[in-house]
Amino acid sequence: MTEQTPPLDKYGRSAAGLTYPKHPTWCPGCGNYAIWGAIKAGLAGVNCPKEKIVIVYDVGCSGNMADFNSYYGLHTLHGRALPPAAAIKLANHELKVLVVIGDGGCYGEGGTHFINLMRGNHDITILAHNNHRYSLTTGQMSPTTDKGVKTKSTPEGVIEEPFNPVAIALTNHASMVAREFAGDIPKLAARITEGINHTGFSFIDVLQPCPVFNPNQSYEWYRANMIKLDDERHLAPDKTKAWEYAMRTDKLYIGLFFKEGKPAYHQQVSELKENTLVSRSIANIDISPFLSEFE
């Protein structure tokens, strides 16, 4: 593949020599452009051949990125990106697995997968594009929309209180928990590289502006309401302190909240100690050890 800008066909697809298959369809000013850039830079920073990286996409504006990347990809059903991601790693733990998912898929439709797979410390990296809205379906509330906010599906204001993904991940055994801002590409890229290199469940909640359906939480709004954990001299092993930061809602902390080293799920599966599952040969299967109990 070459790096030159290719001519496009009538669908916006380049004809040959592509670095990416289709041009993004995001709105002007969408945080996805920045996150997309950070993903490419972040993955480039991982010392791993391109074909050994798999991106699992959920449904949403973020998931549409499946058509703009050139990695092996699985574009899943809505809310279901995490289970296949975990299984891809179990089937071939030599692969690096990144999940591109939104706040709706990760915290709403697929909330139980988020909660349960982090407990297993599956070695996958979750990049949750958190724009506090369902934007692909034109702006309804999401699990992270603040109470009282009026949206198309909540014309009198959201009644629920917002989901706190960082606090939940800290509470529920995730081994790496971070929050970053879409507008800081180098920082987010570095965090993605760190997440991929981390052995275990690494979770990055990305604060993503959606200028069309959530104009109030603009780039400027975020910049005025974020505090960098680095500035607080927060040290990642300090979970108690991390919690305090996560529980604060008038300001949003960004950076690495928590990180610990512990065995990943696949490292605790006895069948995977020696080899990957995909390398298991089925050319000669002997079932004789399994017959005696039925004789």
Add this chain to the structure above:
Amino acid sequence: MINKNTLNWKVAGFAGEGIMTTGLLMSKTCAKHGWYIFDYTEYPSLIRGGHNTYQVHAGPEPIHAQKWKVDVLVALNKNGLAFHKEELTSESMVIFDQEDDNVDISIYNLAGKNFNVPMVKLAQKVGGSRVMANNVALGASVFFLGLDLSILNQVIAQVFSDKGQEVINLNQKAAQAGYDFVKSNGGQPVVNLTKKPGTNNRLTLTGNEATGLGALAGGLSFYAAYPMTPSSSLLHYLAAKASKAGIVVKHAENENSAVNMAIGASFAGVKAMVGTAGGGFCYMTEGLGFASVAELPLVVFEGMRPGPALGMPTWTAQGDLAFVLSASQDEFPRIVLTPGDAEEAFLLVQKALDLAEKYQLLVIVVSDKYLAESRFTMPKPKTSYSHERMGIDTKPQADESGFYPRYRTDQPVSQRTLPGTANGGYIANSYEHDKYGFATEEGPERAAQMEKRMKKMELATSGMPEQYYEADAQPQVTLLSFGSTKNPIRAARELLHEEGIESAMLNFSWLWPFPKDQVTKVLNSGSKILVVEGNYQGQLARLITQETGIKVSDQLHRYDGRPFFAEDIVSYVKGTMLKKKL
């Protein structure tokens, strides 16, 4: 004592008091006599209490199903007497414990003989616990059935081998006490079957165990499930064997996760399967379409039980047929297999794994509680299995666009690549896609991909074997069924034969694609046709009409959670179809 072709033994008592193990011991004891067995259990969806039965039908010739009239009934409590008195004949023997449940046997007005055995007291006397009374009952039963006590002792040693010698000794002592008690108190055997020399070329196993064993033989590498009767025992079996077999078994957080995990594992290149019951299958339906549009091999095991919703968890039904044939939105190719017995389950799950990979599509293996949890005799299979991986491009070349044309449309099955392979990158997409897997909404591209996928059904049809068919020379009636109803129908045919009524049967183990030619031929063979199925509306009969244009007016349906009994089928054939006096 009478000479019989088979023996039929039943134990009844409270759930949670070891009845399942007691029944297993009896099944294995009969099998070790060189006989065929069929066992069938009924139990409630709770852990303690409720009524639990287990029956073992055995004999020197193949046994196909459970039987209504019992030779020996072990009643571990009063309900065991009250609920099953209709199943006794003048030659039956009832074993009960007068002292333990304060039984007045006279009030039951039982047919046949009965024998008071102080089962609990005898168990305690040899140093055992209350639950050991079941072994006393087994010892007594072995005597009445004319079985060999030493074979029961061998089976006890085998089944309890992981519990230590002390437990084995105690169980054997209790069995001996039961045997000695009835022998020394004037008991006489009620059945005398011809023994056959012990045979080592058969297995005794449940439908789910056969499915699990078949999956291992078929090269399964990844199994994900969420527990739900009657599929849980398949999860338990595979989880127990995972380490030795080198496969990964994942108890997922729910069925949605399980099916999507299997899709992920399949994408990464391993043979993947999920298992669930009808209710869990509802959750999983979302994944069926995903696997199909992404053309990833997927095998789904679906165990039917009565519904709707939670229905009756531990009972049997065949009511999911229409649902399974069309579950998940829009149209896509699928193969639906409906094994009828343990041997078919063993073979068809291998076939399912093979076909899923060969055609890159969804294969659903449909079972039910009756098949899943009943124990069968099946021929010992060969031990070595060889599988070639199919449809995987290990040296992919990107085309002029720089991407790999994973979904090229020049043939129904296009080569796929596995992550980790250089130059093979593509998107396995839940959206409609172009040949690279990138999402598309263009009409011609959509139509081409749709046609590519649907053409797999022609391949599947061409590779379909004949359905199970057996017939007398001049059948007056032909019985059509699918899945596990095969068993009572085979038993019914034997009963019809004894009464001089010639019959035939066709049992579907491949329901989709539909074996139209064979079925049309049978329907036009001139004999009367009866469709027997475990649902209310006659879903199989409707399918037959839909696919052949032929209506079948005689239909026998059952939807009370119980399997068909051969006796019921015979009485319908004789009374309703042939207008004979019953």
